[in-house]
Structure formats: C-alpha cells, structure tokens
Amino acid sequence: MKTVTLAGQTVPAIGIGTWHMGDDPQTRASEIATIQAGLASGARVIDTAEMYGSGRAESLVGEALQGVDRQQVFLISKVLPENASRDRMQRSVEASLQRLGTDYLDLYLYHWRGNVPLAETVSELQRLQDQGLVKAWGVSNFDVADLDELWALPQGPNAQANEDLYHLGSRGLDYAVLPWQRQHQLPLIAYSPVAQGDAWGQHLTTNPVVRQLAEKYQVSIYQILLAWVIRHDQVLAIPQTSSVAHMRQNLAAGDLTLSAADLTALDGQYPAPTHKLPLDVI
Template sequence: MKQVTINGQQVPAIGIGTWHMGDRPAQRETEIAAIQAGIAAGARVIDTAEMYGSGRAEDLVGEALAPIDRQQLYLISKVLPENASRQRMAASLEASLKRLRTDYLDLYLYHWRGSVPLAETVDELQRLQQSGKIRAWGVSNFDIDDLKELWQLPNGAQAVANEDLYHLGSRGVEYAVLPWQREHQLPFIAYSPIAQGDSWGHHLATNDVVKQLAAQHHVTVYQILLAWVIRQGDVLAIPQTSSVAHMNENIAAGELTLTPAELALLDQQFPAPTSKQPLDIL
C-alpha cells in the first residue's frame, strides 16, 4: 500500500474521512462498523473536525475507535476559526479530545482562516503542541498566498500538513499550491477526493475513460479516482463512506497504480490547470 510521511510518521495514503457522519442515529452502528472495517483493512488515519455535526462526528469516531489500540491510529481533528484564538483554542481542543476519548491528537488543523490573526493562532497551536496534547499541527483550506504568509511567521514553518479539496475534477491546487508544498516538504491532504460521489456535478464516475480504466483493472470507478489522487506519493486522501464494502474498496485503492499512459488518458479528459485558479472549498 502506498505510504505518505507526515511529521516523520509513515501512514497509508488512503485514510478515513468523517464529514457528514454521526448525524443520523439510525446509521450509527453502520458508520461505526465502516470505520472499524477501514482500520482492519489497513487504514491508520482518521480525519474529523469539531465542525462536523457540531461534534457528533468526533463522538462517533471516539466510540468506533474505543476498542482499537490508540498507537495504531493517526488521529486528525480541526479547530473552527472562531475557536482559533489564545482564549478559546485550549478549551476547544479539550472538548474534541473528550469526544474522541483520547488524551492527544496526532495532528490538529486550523480548519479555515477567520478573523483571529494568523500569528496568534499559530502561537497557540505551537503552545498546545508543547503541552503534549497535540503531536503536530497544520492548516486546512489554505491557498498559496496563505501558505506564504504562514511561512513568514516565526513558528509558521512548524506546520506539518495542509488539507485542501482535490480530485480529478478539481485540479486547481496543481498550479501553485502543490508545487509550493513539495518545494517546502509540506505534505498535502486531499479532502473530497472522489468529488462527494459526483454530487457536485463533476461527472467523474460516469466518465467513459474512468469507467474503461476501472473495467481494465477490475476495480470500481471510485478506486480509479482515489488511485489518481495519491499517484505521486506525497498526497494523503481521506474519502468518506458509511458502507463497509465501500470502505474496504477505498483502502484497497492504496494498492492500485495507474500507468503513465492511463494517467495521460485522464489528463486529456480532465486537463491540469494552466493558470492560477480560485481555491475550491466545500
């Protein structure tokens, strides 16, 4: 399975996203089973946030992971902009840890930029890291100018990841963000890597070339889309599913390698950007 290194730790390049999970009590057992299946299939990274269901996703994750050895897991959560201040972040983190039933996070991300000065947020993230309650911190929904601003701060280069939207139908980050992150050895986390199951009109799963490649590899179209996202070795994808079967397929996509010719076919269908694009955000 392909691996990505974050903060010195190697983790499988397909993790588990949890946006929209925990919202429907009738699906709770199914969602818990899906998360546990993902870990059993080899995933280590679970990505969540205090925003997701106003804490309900973290609570679900905490229940799902309770029987699993914490040392096997790489747990990511995120702080909301309105909580990213010196006054509020520590309490926000404590609430997340309580819901997740753990005493530390492997990675704590600033979910997106708000009105709190970036320097204040970074200093508080750094302080929380020194406290041991987070092993590392990073950012999310940062564009190239945000990253450059971050790197100018005294502790800004202590960030260990940036998480942005990225999939075959949304390649804008390839123009500036991904090259900059590679130059600065900052790993990239791709959220919505299969375009939310095509619900946003990208038509990836119904594209003839994607379907043809899936048939040739005897895999699903979503496995092709995931293999494409993690093709270069420094991108971690965090697809979300509440289905055990789909979860197993997602994790198995970490074993799939597309050939240069196959990648070229996909480039023809979904061209790489030739100029700076606005950052896609969901």
C-alpha cells in the same frame, strides 16, 4: 500499499474521512462498523473536526475507537476559525479530546482562515503541541498566498500538513499549491477526493475514460479516482463512506498504480490548469 510520511509517522496514503458522519442515529451502528472495518483492513488515519455535526462525528469516532490500540491510529481533528484564538483554542481541543476519548491528537488543523490573526493562531497551535495535547499541527483550506504568509512566521514552518479540496474534477492545486508544498516538503491531505459521488456535476463516475480504466484494472470507479489523487508522493486521500464494502475498496486503491498512459488519458478528459485558479472550498 502506498504510504505518506505525516508528522514523522509513515501511514497508508488512504485514510478515513468522517464529514457527514454521526448525524443520523439510524446509521450510527453501520458507521461505527465501517470505521472499525477500515482500521482492521489497514487504515491508520482518521480525519474529523469539531465542526462535523457540531461534535457528533468526533463522538462517533470516539465510540468506534473504544478497545482499539490508540498507538495504531493517527487521529486528526480541526479547530473552527472562531475558536482559533488564544482565549478559545484550548477549550476547543479539550472538548474534542473528550468526545474522541483520547488525551492527545496526532495532528490538529486550523480548519480555515477567519478573523483571528494568523500569528496568534499559530502561536496557540504551537503552545498546544508544546503542552502535549497535540503531537503536531497544520492548516486546512490554505492557498499559496496563505502558505507564504504562514511560512513567514517564526513558527510557521512547523506546520506538518495542509488539507485542501482535491479530486480529478477540481485540479486547481496542480498549478501552484502542490508545487509549493512539494518544494517545502509539506504533505497534502486531499478532502472529498472522489467529489462526493459527483455532487458538483463533474460526471466523474460516468466519464468513459474513467469507466474504461475501472474495467481495465477490474476495480471500482472510485478506486480509479483515489489512485489518481495519490499518484503524487506525499498526498493523503481521506474518502468518507458508511459502507464496509466501499471502505475496503477505498483502502485497496492504495495498491493501485496508474500508468503514464492512464494519466495522460485522464488529463485529456480533465486537463490540469494553465493558470492560477481560486481555491476550491466546500
């Protein structure tokens, strides 16, 4: 099982994403069962946010974690830009903690940049860490210029992760962001690592090379896509699923290593960028 060091903890390179979960009462029981099955199968990281369902995803995670050893879970949540200020962030994190049924977060991310000065947001994130409400903090949807600005702040290099959109059909990070993060030893959390099942028309699941590799290794197409995302060291993928079977398949992708020839074949279908691209955000 491939691992990532995140905020000083070693965790499996496949985690549990929760975007779009908690919205439908009819699927709540299956979503809770899926999260619990993921933890039972070795997952440790759960990624959520106050934005997801206006707190409903956090409440769902809190219910799923009842009776689970908190020390065995690496819990990530995120603060909205409008709440990332000196006046509002503490209220936000306390509300998230209440919904999650815990007294601390392992990692608290600034969800995306807004109008609050970055220095103020970073200062407040650091204050929450010093207070013990969060063990570590980081950022999300940051491009290279944002990361440079962050690192120029006195407390900026205390950031422990950046979470960006990254999958085989969206490779803009390969040009500048991933090299920057490797140089600065900042882990990447890859959201939507299987492109939400071809939601944006990249046709990843019907691509003949992807399908051939799935047949070669006798795994699912999504396992190939996840193995590609975590081919780099210090990249954590957080796919979302409401299916216990898919959850177990996702986690098994952490044991799959694609060969150099496999990666070359995928590059031929989805080439790495040769120039800087705008940061993909959904």
